[in-house]
Amino acid sequence: MSRHHVRIGFIPLVDAAVLVAARELDFAAAEGVELELCRETSWSNVRDKVAFGLFEGAHMLAPMPIAMRLGLGSVAHEAVAPFVLNVNGNAISVSRELAGIMGALRAPENGPKSGSAALQALEVMAAGLRELHRKRGAPLTFGVPFPFSCHAYELRHCLAHAGLQTGREVEIVVVPPPLMVDALRAGKLDGFCVGEPWNSVAVDAELAEIVLPTARVWQFGAEKVLGLRQEWAESNQETLFALLRALHKAALWADRAENHVTLSEILAREPYLDLPAEIIERSLNGHLTLAPDGRQGLFEDFLVLQRKAATFPWRSYALWIYAQMVRAGQVEHSPARLAAVRAAFRPDLYREALGPAGVDLPGASEKVEGALAVETPVASSGGKMFLGPDAFFDGTVFDPNDLEDYLAGAAPTGRGRLAT
């Protein structure tokens, strides 16, 4: 079998797991793909190196291929995402100071009495934010890893729901994940929304408490995707399909609980995260240490690598992300932009690559997001597909066919610093 050399960039995060497993457990080699994983230091580098051909593709924030096609933050480049590398996996954490104020508000006599766990957690966080903002007389600062990230959109969605305005009560700033802990220590941040292991690292450093995994904000949202240059994907289909088969097998392996010890040991190594395996294992199992006092939390679907069709690039994910870009004021809605967004996620390539390999494929390529309160069977080629729950904490439903209605009804989520 001929060997195909593929260079894929990644940022050292737990959710690079499927790519790492594909290489280290030889799922890629078995498909004839020589997978070279190149560690990167910034999402901007990842974008540019894919755009200019130094990498064939990369571990990308799900909004990145969309931002690339829309020319946000750079000149427009045709990027495609034919595979989702993980669903969920981020969390919102707050500083000890803010956590202390929230702790008092959470006391039984003061705390919220009704609503879901997520709504209650958010209510307490919002009250704590207001209290600290009142005390300080200046906006609080929250960090996210990149302007075009689900971290930013989910945090903005939460703040808007709580009636908190970015630019007034809260500023959202970009901080590279490995520097989040330092920024917290230096008192530059009051909280952040970031992927693992950085929430856990901050808790272990006794600098933060985890208040809300994003799996509780949206129970099933795409987080990272395999992003590729469209030109490469189209002219190297044989290699692309072999790579997707390898990633599918790696995802099946990596999602199984009995493999999480091995997986965390591999991710802990120097070329990948270079951090203790125990910290990495927490997010794989969804069993987190929430606070420096050792308080524990077990979260269902904290990080999903394969089950419930997690790797399928639903177009509705891309459309939801686009809607959040519009809400955040990053882009104005237009039919031409909508067409560009629809071309960013490529369920057709996923089907073509994995259908012949016998993978169970869903009947549709987009769905109403947030409609499933419980795990539900859906039509699929193999007849064994279950999806959900995928609810948003506030009960929002996102129907990709009613994008205009959604945008008309959804509150703007404000803009970042320097914008006012």
Add this chain to the structure above:
Amino acid sequence: MGWVRVSNSLSTMKIAVVDPQSDRADVIEEGLRDAGYRDIHHISEMSGLLERLSELAPDVILIDLENPNRDVLEQMFEVSRLVSRPIAMFVDDSDMSMIEAAVEAGVGAYVVDGMKKERIKNILATAITRFNTFSRLQSELQATKAALAERKVIDRAKGILMKAKGLSEEEAYALMRKTAMSQSKKLSEIAQSIVTAAELLS
């Protein structure tokens, strides 16, 4: 009339070099000065980067691609479209070869939107050359250091052999070479094991 105006525009062009490595920043700054630019600012402190840059309001920002704070700049990028002095990355499909060279050299450039491309090309070209020069210097320096360290170990091992076995310098060296060849190891590896053994036995 040409050159006076060009040199004027060069000297008024404000360039920020964002680089925590000050020796590299020096190399870049020197290159830019040689090319006629005068208003160059080196930012080595990464905390408060945005504040510093908004205060400085440079026309061009050069940043090392290995710097994770590039993403912080990107945010400025996003929000700055809404303020008076927008900043955009110097990327354009007509300059693909230059951009590829920049990415390979490891330098990123951001410019004030609306600035003429021709005015930037020269800066970027200078930065690329200087980045490449610096990496070459770095690797040469490392190679020199490694060679020096090897020489030292070989000299020490030679001394140990001369003392322990009553050999001349040439004989000690020849013995190590012969051993290295018969074990297909590097001379420096044999020397290192002699030094280690001597340390253990002393």
